Amino acid sequence: MVLNIFIVMQKLVAILSIICLFGCDSTESKQNIINKKTLEINESKSPIINLKEADKLVQLPIDCIQVEYPNKLNQVIGGADDLRSPKDLHPAFYGCFDWHSAVHGHWSLVTLLKQFPQIENAENVKSMLLENVSAENIKKEVAYFHGKHNTSYERTYGWAWLLKLAEELHTWDDPTAKTLERNLKPLTDLIVDRYLEFLPKLNYPIRVGEHPNTAFGLSFAYDYAITVNNQELKSLIEQRAQDFFMEDANCPLAWEPSGYDFLSPCFEEAALMKRVLDSETFKTWIEDFLPQLKNPDFKLATGKVSDRNDGKLVHLDGVNFSRAWSLNKIAEGIPEYQHLKKVANAHINYSLPNIIGDSYEGGHWLGSFAIYALNSVERD
Numbered sequence: 311m312v313l314n315i316f317i318v319m320q321k322l323v324a325i326l327s328i329i330c331l332f333g334c335d336s337t338e339s340k341q342n343i344i345n346k347k348t349l350e351i352n353e354s355k356s357p358i359i360n361l362k363e364a365d366k367l368v369q370l371p372i373d374c375i376q377v378e379y380p381n382k383l384n385q386v387i388g389g390a391d392d393l394r395s396p397k398d399l400h401p402a403f404y405g406c407f408d409w410h411s412a413v414h415g416h417w418s419l420v421t422l423l424k425q426f427p428q429i430e431n432a433e434n435v436k437s438m439l440l441e442n443v444s445a446e447n448i449k450k451e452v453a454y455f456h457g458k459h460n461t462s463y464e465r466t467y468g469w470a471w472l473l474k475l476a477e478e479l480h481t482w483d484d485p486t487a488k489t490l491e492r493n494l495k496p497l498t499d500l501i502v503d504r505y506l507e508f509l510p511k512l513n514y515p516i517r518v519g520e521h522p523n524t525a526f527g528l529s530f531a532y533d534y535a536i537t538v539n540n541q542e543l544k545s546l547i548e549q550r551a552q553d554f555f556m557e558d559a560n561c562p563l564a565w566e567p568s569g570y571d572f573l574s575p576c577f578e579e580a581a582l583m584k585r586v587l588d589s590e591t592f593k594t595w596i597e598d599f600l601p602q603l604k605n606p607d608f609k610l611a612t613g614k615v616s617d618r619n620d621g622k623l624v625h626l627d628g629v630n631f632s633r634a635w636s637l638n639k640i641a642e643g644i645p646e647y648q649h650l651k652k653v654a655n656a657h658i659n660y661s662l663p664n665i666i667g668d669s670y671e672g673g674h675w676l677g678s679f680a681i682y683a684l685n686s687v688e689r690d
Contacts, residue, residue, distance in 0.1 A: 321347070328352045328361065354584065355357055355655060355659055356655055356687060357655060357658045357659055357684055357687060358684070358687065358689075359684040359685065360429070361426050361429065364422050364425065364426045364429050364682075365429060365430045366664070367418070367422065367666070367680065368419065368431070369436065370665070370666075371416070371418045371674075371677060371678070372419070372431065372434075372438070373417035373673070374406040374411075374415055374673070374674045375406055375415045375416060375438060376413065376438060377405045377406070378396050378397050378404055379408060381396040381404070382408045383399065383408075383409075384408060384463075384464075385459075385463070386459035386460070387459075388420050390417040392457075396415060399536065400412070400451060400454065400456060401446075401447040401450050402450075402451050403416070403442070403451065404441050404488040406674040407674045409463075409464055409627075410464055410471050411678075413468060413471045413472050414675065415674070415675075415677075416439060416475055417471060417474055417478055417678060418476045418678045418681050419439060420475065420482060420487070420490075421478050423436065423482075423484075423486075423679060424459040424481075424482040424484070431509050436486045439486065439490055440489065440490065443490050443494055445492075445654045447479055448493050448496055449496065451497050452500055453505075465504070465522070465527075466505070466508070466522065466524070466527030466531075467521035467526070468521075468522075469504060469505065470526060470527045470529075470531055471500065471530065472497065472498065472501050473501055473502070473530055473531050473533075474533065474663075476491065476494055476495075476498040476534060477533055477534045477537045479491040479535055491540075502540065505531055505543060505547075506542065506546060509550045510546070510549070510550075515554040517573065517575045517579075518575065519573045519623070520571065520572060520573065523573045523575065523578055525575070525581070525582040525583075526551070526573050526581040527538070527544070528547050528551055528582050529578065529582045531543065531547060532544065532547045532548075532582070532585050533585075535547065541589045541660065543599075547586065548586045550580055551583060551604045552586065552587075553584075555579055555582070556583075558579065558598075558599055559598040560599070561579065561580075561600055562576070563576050564602065564611075565603070566629075567613045567626060567629045569622075569623070569626075570622045570623075570625050571623040571626065571628075571629045572626070572629050572632060572679070573628070574629060574633050574636060576599075576600060577632070577636035578632070579599070580600060580636065581602075581635070581636040581640060583595055583596070583599075584596075584639050584640055589643065593644065595629070603640070603647065604646060607649075607654065610653050610657075611632070612656060612657050612660040612661070613626035613627070614626065615661075615664070615677065618664060618671065618672060619671055620671065621671040621672075623648050624671050624672040624676070627661040627665075627672060627676055628675070630660055630661040631657070631658065631661060631680055631682070632655035633657050634655070634658045634682070634683040634687075635654075635683045637650040637651070637653055637654040637657075638650070638651060638686040638688065642688075651687075651688065654683075654686070655687070658680075658683050661676075661680070662684075665680050
């Protein structure tokens with residue numbers, strides 16, 4: 311009797327184990343299918359910037375380009391005369407928390423007006439731009455850069471965005487743009503001169519994921535040089551990019567992102583080399599630099615933000631947008647890298663919903679990153 315009960319119990323345990331095994335496998339398989347499906351949806355959805363999105367995005371720079379405080383001046387104090395208000399020091403670019411964010415906040419307004427003339431508050435936006443980027447205000451900005459302690463001010467991140475703003479104005483066929491471009495020209499010319507002076511002295515590239523990244527600074531400056539046909543700046547950047555990066559191989563993508571990155575050192579470098587090399591040379595170079603990118607199944611997890619009220623941690627939304635614009639540049643015109651566009655889409659789709667209504671910790675700058683990333687998406 312006892313033996314029969316024991317046998318029955320053994321059978322019951324075996325049956326329950328089988329049920330559990332298949333049940334767990336089934337649940338896990340279903341979850342894997344769900345996760346895969348979600349990933350495929352995120353990758354396949356091509357993010358777009360339309361009038362509805364533009365009306366939302368334009369509000370971010372509107373809300374900050376004329377807001378003086380809080381403010382991070384990033385200045386060297388050479389004496390009591392330097393202890394002045396942000397607006398007094400930088401009458402054109404005093405808002406949006408810091409100088410470079412103010413600059414690309416203005417770029418955001420210009421690029422949205424250029425793409426969507428019917429955008430809400432268009433005339434008000436133009437008035438704000440003309441008020442800030444006046445000839446007199448730019449004259450004072452130039453004077454600041456000529457200060458004894460300001461030779462390296464905003465090098466090269468702020469320089470790059472200033473030239474991106476100048477490029478956007480140059481390509482906008484609008485009377486307001488022509489006035490703004492003319493007003494900005496003394497500062498634009500100064501920044502070009504600063505690049506021409508600095509780049510020959512830079513012996514080693516700066517490979518960080520934040521503001522001083524050399525590849526990012528050169529990419530935006532190169533775009534400007536191409537647009538306005540500045541051959542001296544164009545040639546210098548081509549030479550320096552190859553000096554810095556031509557022999558690079560096996561970029562450690564697994565090390566990215568660092569906790570505060572808003573730029574990808576590997577992808578920014580690749581996007582720069584895509585600009586300055588011919589197609590065949592670039593394809594040879596990229597296979598050595600990031601060989602994994604050519605795999606049609608290449609995947610890359612997005613940067614995860616744990617606290618969007620933290621001004622540094624929210625940088626990782628920026629790294630998602632900058633990865634996207636770099637991946638789209640790498641894929642541009644090269645059939646064997648078209649799959650990278652899906653990876654770019656997934657990065658934009660992760661961070662884009664967090665831009666509108668974001669706290670000031672990201673709202674003062676992330677909108678510009680989102681717009682630039684969205685503009686990098688190839689339209690059907």
